[in-house]
Amino acid sequence: MGSISLRNAGLVATDTLFSNLNFVISDGDRVGLVAGNGRGKTTLLRAIVGQGELTSGDIVRSRGLQVGYVEQDMPKASMGLTLYEAVLEALPSADRETDSWRVDVVLDEFEAPEAMRHLPLNQLSGGWQRIALIARCWALQPDALLLDEPTNHLDLGKLYQLENWINQAARNIPVIIASHDRQFLDATTNRTLFLRPDTSHYYALPYSKARAALAEADEAAEAKREKDLKEVSRLRKQAAKLTNIGINSGSDLLTVKSKYLRERAEKIENAVLSLHKERSGEIKLGNSGAAAKVMLAMENVDVTTPAGDKLFRIEKLHIFQGDRIVVLGRNGTGKSQLMGLIHRAMTGSDTPGVRVSPQVVPGYVDQAMSFLPSKSSPLDYITGQFDQGDQRSKSLLAAAGFPVEKQERPISEMSFGQRARLGLLALRLLQPNFYLLDEPTNHVDIPGQESLEDEILSHGATCILVSHDRSFVRGLGSRFLLIDGKKLKEVDGPEHFFVAMSAETS
CATH class of the missing domain: 3.40.50.300 (P-loop containing nucleotide triphosphate hydrolases)
Structure with missing residues (x-):
């Protein structure tokens, strides 16, 4: 039984990427990791695999759990290797001679043509380079799998192939997939983590259903925020009114009550949720127009x-x-x-x-x-x-x-x-x-x-x-x-x- 647990995990770079993050992923859980560009997905994956550290909190892995991590890019030093050599390179040097059969098994899983296995990576498409990255990881037989933007550069055929592979070969181990491909997330995940600076949201649902649940949560948070801010305004108006009456009448009791109302308003205001806004940047286009049909x-x-x-x-x-x-x-x-x-x-x-x-x-x-x-x-x-x-x-x-x-x-x-x-x-x-x-x-x-x-x-x-x-x-x-x-x-x-x-x- 393999599992990865995050306890009060937080990370601050220039800004807070995430904080107080708590969740557990176990065998059979396939988690879609969703956030804007530069908002901490890769950083979190690196921390889970042990290539980076959190600012706060802990990551606990099952004893002996081997975590496989598929990064976004092939190491430049490996680009001159053939597809076969690049996968073989991932094995411990002492095991390459005896365990080279693993390379053939994994490349068979991804239906790599025999001739292609002997071509240098720098002559292959971006899609095949991506498959090579996944194959290098899978040849090590990991107990958990982390995939960082696995669909980039894949054509539709390879994308469907990757979906099938995740749902079959990797179905019984913990999997985390950071991706912007909505259809791919729906096809391959059964859980979704929306990574946010203040309050992240974790749902036992694939992306589209989780997105709907998140929208409901955000709507409820907005309604509560508006209600709280109205209460803050009411309390402050009441406090100001009591202050004026207290000063004019010389009543210490009204002055004390006014102070209490202001403190209560400040307490509510400090607790008001700061609603999440995606800050990855706007995309604007236009149309300069034409008369031609x-x-x-x-x-x-x-x-x-x-x-x-x-x-x-x-x-x-x-x-x-x-x-x-x-x-x-x-x-x-x-x-x-x-x-x-x-x-x-x-x-x-x-x-x-x-x-x-x-x-x-x-x-x-x-x-x-x-x-x-x-x-x-x-x-x-x-x-x-x-x-x-x-x-x-x-x-x-x-x-x-x-x-x-x-x-x-x-x-x-x-x-x-x-x-x-x-x-x-x-x-x-x-x-x-x-x-x-x-x-x-x-x-x-x-x-x-x-x-x-x-x-x-x-x-x-x-x-x-x-x-x-x-x-x-x-x-x-x-x-x-x-x-x-x-x-x-x-x-x-x-x-x-x-x-x-x-x-x-x-």
Whole structure:
């Protein structure tokens, strides 16, 4: 029987990340860990595994419990290893010769093709690098499993495969999953911890049901807060009235009673709950508008690899103003190549078969936010690229979740979540009317995803979207294109594709 207990756990960095945290996770418990970017998820996981310390409280693990921790990134020193070697490297050096069979067993579990096992990690996709991280951990046969953003860079097929694996291979041990993928949390967890600075909330429910319970708790807390503040106001008015009467009448009794009422008001005010607000930063977009009805037209266009190999053909496609198009397809079918081709056509490259309205102002975001200058600081980038002025740039960055003291640090030192928010701020400042979004929610927290979705919907922006986030796809798409059989065809919705991908991995 394995268990991990947190007792009055707290951690203070620049701000309080969490405090007075108490919960127990045992065999069969699969906990979704939910919080905004930079609000303590990774820090808590590191503390549980013994790679960091709390500011207060204790973490108690069952005697002899071996905790496996899957971090967000492969160590740079391992990137030159083959997939097989990278998993083997995780085993104790003394056991690698005798226990190498474990590597094959684990890679079989994740259906890694034989040829791929002998390719260097730096030649594999981000999704396979993520699978390699999980395989390295699982080869050690842990008694508990901690997963930090396991779905980032996974295509839909691998995402379904990971869901099945967690629900089968890891179903009998304690599991904690830090993730921003709402559908994934619903599919893999049976408990949810909402990590907050003051009062965290722990529910024996998967994410969506827990989110509803949290909303009820927050609503009740808001009602109690308003009631308490009204009582504080009433007591102070009464105290002031008694003070005036006491002074005019010379009554010491009324003065004492007035003091008592003020002290009671202060006590209630000090106990009033400070309601939690997500402080990961706002995401704002816009739509500079256009009069054109057809924003983009494509006819008899071949989408190819960088080497020129044909991936699929577009026979005829018109994209109208206000369309929110989701591109579906298996990994490697050419979704990102399509986005790149359209972006090149919109930025002046001669692309046969593609007609772009002269009114189009494109805004393009790729998966890696590669347009961000890593050696620059956020402040230098925003002031230099968008001519916003120093004070205006500082205000924009602060609103996007960058405190003043972090605005001049190199972008290369920022977390992936911070880079995503900086990239989306830059997208806003371009003032586009046509968005090209290739996996825009990678590393963006749940409030940020919902804000991005709301912004696109409320501004009526035209966009083409590639995403593995099923909740985001369902909430945003108005038209759906599927790459299948080396052709692009329009389909009624994403559900048949989702079902087909799920069936392939079950």
